[in-house]
Amino acid sequence: MRILTTTLLTLVLTGFASIASAEDARYLSIKALGEVNGIALKCKYFDQVQRVKQSIIATVPKERVYGVAFETSSNDAFLAFIESRELCPGPAGFNRQVDERIEAMKEAFAATAGESR
Numbered sequence: 876m877r878i879l880t881t882t883l884l885t886l887v888l889t890g891f892a893s894i895a896s897a898e899d900a901r902y903l904s905i906k907a908l909g910e911v912n913g914i915a916l917k918c919k920y921f922d923q924v925q926r927v928k929q930s931i932i933a934t935v936p937k938e939r940v941y942g943v944a945f946e947t948s949s950n951d952a953f954l955a956f957i958e959s960r961e962l963c964p965g966p967a968g969f970n971r972q973v974d975e976r977i978e979a980m981k982e983a984f985a986a987t988a989g990e991s992r
C-alpha cells in the first residue's frame with residue numbers, strides 16, 4: 876500500500892511540476908515583452924509599443940496575472956532605463972529584439988495550448 880501511495884503521489888507531483896514550468900515559460904515571456912515595452916516607451920519607439928501590445932492581445936488569454944506581469948515589467952524597465960542613462964538602442968537592432976521576444980511569447984503560449992489538447 877505504501878509503494879502504491881508513494882508512486883501515485885510522485886506521478887501527481889510530476890504532473891503539477893510540468894504544468895508549473897509551462898506556466899512559468901508563459902509568465903516569463905510576458906515579463907520579457909514588458910521589458911522591451913518599457914525601453915520602447917522611454918525611447919519613444921511608439922510603433923514598437925503598438926506591436927508588442929497587439930501581439931499580446933492576439934496571443935495571451937485575458938488573465939489578470941499576465942496583465943500585471945506585463946505592466947510591472949514595463950514600469951520597472953522604463954525606470955531602470957532612465958536610471959542607467961544608457962542611450963536608446965538603434966531602431967533596427969531594437970526591432971529584432973522585439974521580434975525575438977514576440978516569437979518567444981507566441982511559442983510559449985502555443986506550447987501550452989498544444990499540451991491541453
